[in-house]
Amino acid sequence: MPEEDIAKLKIEKSEMIVKARRSRKPLVIALIALLLLIAGGLYFGGILVPAISVDVTTISPFYPSQSVSLLNASGYIVAQRKAAVASKVTGRLVALMVEEGSKIKQGQIIARMENIDVSAVRDQAAANRNTSRANLEQAKADRDNAQREYERYKRLVANGYVSRSAYETVETRYQRAVEGVKALEAAVQAGDAALKTAEASLDYTLIRAPFDGVVLTKNADVGDIVTPIGAAANAKAAVVTIADMNSLQVEADVSETSITTIRVGQPCDIQLDALPNMRFRGEVHAVVPTVDRSKATVLVKVRFLDKDPRMLPDMSAKVSFLSRRLSPEEMKPRLAASRSALIDRKGGTFAYLLEGNRVRQTPVRIGATFGDMVEIVSGLKEGDRVVVTPPKGLKDGSRIKIAER
Helix, strand or coil: CCHHHHHHCCCCHHHHHHHHHHHHHHHHHHHHHHHHHHHHHHHHHCCCCCCEEEEEEECEEECHHHHHEEEEEEEEEEECCEEEECCCCCEEEEEECCCCCCEECCCCEEEEECCHHHHHHHHHHHHHHHHHHHHHHHHHHHHHHHHHHHHHHHHHHHHCCCCHHHHHHHHHHHHHHHHHHHHHHHHHHHHHHHHHHHHHHHHHCEEECCCCEEEEEECCCCCCEECCCCCCCCEECCCEEEECHHHEEEEEEEECCCHHHCCCCCEEEEEECCEEEEEEEEEEEEEEEEEECCCCEEEEEEEECCCCCCCCCCCEEEEEEECCCCCHHHHCCEEEEEHHHCEEECCEEEEEEEECCEEEEEEEEEEEEECCEEEEEECCCCCCEEEECCCCCCCCCCEEEECCC
């Protein structure tokens, strides 16, 4: 083959590179356009938009009493009538008729001590008293008989039918009978007193409730030695501890710098930690005129106007001292939100409700205003979280993150 023909069959490398570059250029342009299109969609869809930092609050029940509260204090429920009931004599406990939580009435027998010896003494005193009474009745009969004989001899001696000495003998016997009756009457009184003493000693072995109340603790069991002093080894001074549940009050410590805002009869709102969803009406019962130096506080006693059988001594309580009394409607909780979480716009009131990591502009119907809190009538429910003081640029659907505090 001629060399000229072979040279025509060769392809220049520069020409191949140019053609390859020309064929890839439209593909690169299309890829860049696709990337720009995706980025734009992500941006306008909010994915690439930076999250807005916001503060949030939770929709929760609000009590109107909080808006008229002057001062808050913490304390505990204390029974103003409480007693450690014990026996007046030393002995062994043989019966216990109550347990923790038992309701008792004043005078009710709650325990019994061993009383065999005391019962024997009482029976002996009763027998002695009965003997004295029988002797008295016999003496009275003898006296009446002697009196009749004396009256008869008195008439006979006046008419000279009997001697003076016989009359005086009868008179002496009558006087002795009269004095004998007096002595036996005194013996009967002594017997009555001895019997009362023995009965009192027997009654001391019966432990009775000093007032209506509830048994808080059981301090002794059957078989224990109970003594009023309680100094003996293994001896118990008290059998049970009882409290009058009608005397429950809250004792709260109030700073001495704030005590001037407290007055007797001032209305209060009481919340118990054990019953967090309830509020109880109360009023200041007393301000104890003593300052605790270590805490710089004054003890204030608040009595309950509303009672609940679930109230127990030593429960922790929070007391709000109010500027005025509340109406029954104000004692009921309202669903409320901070005023700063609501936005007033033409057409109504709105709030930004959190849904995951985004917010949704939600219309809200509001009610009464209590200071910084506004009643939520509809649109939100308890437990919803909403944005507080929405920042500029926040809108429906915006992506957010909760600010760290």
